[in-house]
Amino acid sequence: MKIVFSLYVFFSCLSCFAQTDTSNLQFHQITEELQYGYSKPRFFDLFVNIPKNYVDLGKGIATKDGAKLLGITAALTAVLIPLDQDLVNHTQNISANVGLSRSHRYKKLIGGMDFPTNISSFYYHLGHGNTSMVYATGLLVTGLIKKDYRAIHTSVEIGESILTLGVMTQGLKRVFGRQTPNRAVVDGGKWQFFPNLKEYMVNTPNYDAFPSGHMATLTATFTVIARNYPEVKWIKPVGYTMMGLLGVEMMNSGVHWAGDYPLGILIGYAVGTVSSNRRITKVENKKFSYNKTKYTPELTVTSFLGQPMLGARVVF
Known part of the structure; x- marks a missing residue:
């Protein structure tokens, strides 16, 4: 009996992946397996994308994750509002004991911009749109000097987020009409839904506490930066610290209640996320060594021209 030994090796493609055209992208290495690609920036996207942001925000709310975040925000707000007066009182008492002033002091710079001259005004300015525009x-x-697309896109996203937030937060303030702590005539401030627009402009602190635009602005700014530079680990801790300082200061100075923050944070996070997501192309570079291959030898018995043949193959 003639015995013929044969070895068959089979290669099979288990799945196919759609490939994105990355020929015109500038890449930045995030991890060993992940790169972020950025196209050449177009400045006017800053304005063109604002309507798209509102559409994407609406779509996000309709998702499971979006609904979950909205529910958490509503729950936190409902818990904080009854506690707001006590929280503000305690914050102001503790701040007074450590020497933190309740007043904001500034000097005028060339061009009319305010420059904070005490620690309270400095903390308050962390959430100011002008500060975000400095970043x-x-x-x-x-980005322009180094021809770094990522830095330019991040800059544009910050500006785009601030413009998007301006409409949202100002619109919501004119819906809820909550008094600031400094103007409160009842514990927790009076709510005057849909206040007269002329009265709102004349006595703005009587109506503009909820939600916090400063907190939304700071949250959006650091969300944009953190999402574009995830490999820089200190960005999030610094951002969270700044948000905490801003929150305490605004309660101490009587500008906001704690209950104004959850919705402001949610809005800022959502706007910063949708603004940055559309500009990032994620490319994964998985190494073969990460995909462990299992080899399974098999014996085969066949016949060829009436002669029995013993073969072997390896399946993997």
Whole structure:
């Protein structure tokens, strides 16, 4: 009996992946397996994408994760509002004991911009749109000098987020009409839904506490930066610390209640996320060594021209 030994090796493709055209992208290495790709920035996208942001925000609310975040925000707000007066009182008492002033002091710079001259005004300015634009300007200049698409996109996203937030937060303030702590005539501040627009403009602190635009602005700014630079680990801790300082300061100075923050944070996070997501192309580079291959030898018995043949193959 003639015995013929044969070895068959089979290669099979188990799945196919759609490939994104990445020929015109500038890449930044995030991890060993992940790169972020950025196309050449187009400045006017800052304005064109604002309507798209509102559409994406609406779609996000309809998702399971979006509904979950909205539910958590509503629950936190409902818990904090009854406690708001006590929280503000305790914050102001503790701040007074450590020497933190309740007043904001500034000097005027060239161009009319306010420059904080005490610690309270400095903390308050962390959530100011002008401060966010300083970050954006720094990133823009860096990006233009180094021809770094990521830095330019991040700068544009900050500006886009601030413009998007302006409409949202100002619109909501004019719906809820909550008094600030400084103007409160009842514990927790009076709610005057849909206040007269002229009265709102004349006596704004009587109506503009909820939600916090400053907290939304700071949250959006650091969400954009953190999502574009996830490999820089200190960004999130610094951002969270700044949000905490801002929150305490605004309660101490009587600008906001704690209950104003959850919705502001949610809005800022959502806007920063949708603004940055559309500009990032994620490319995964999985190494073969990460996919463990299992080899299974098999014996085969066949016949060829009436002659029995013993073979072997390896399946993997």
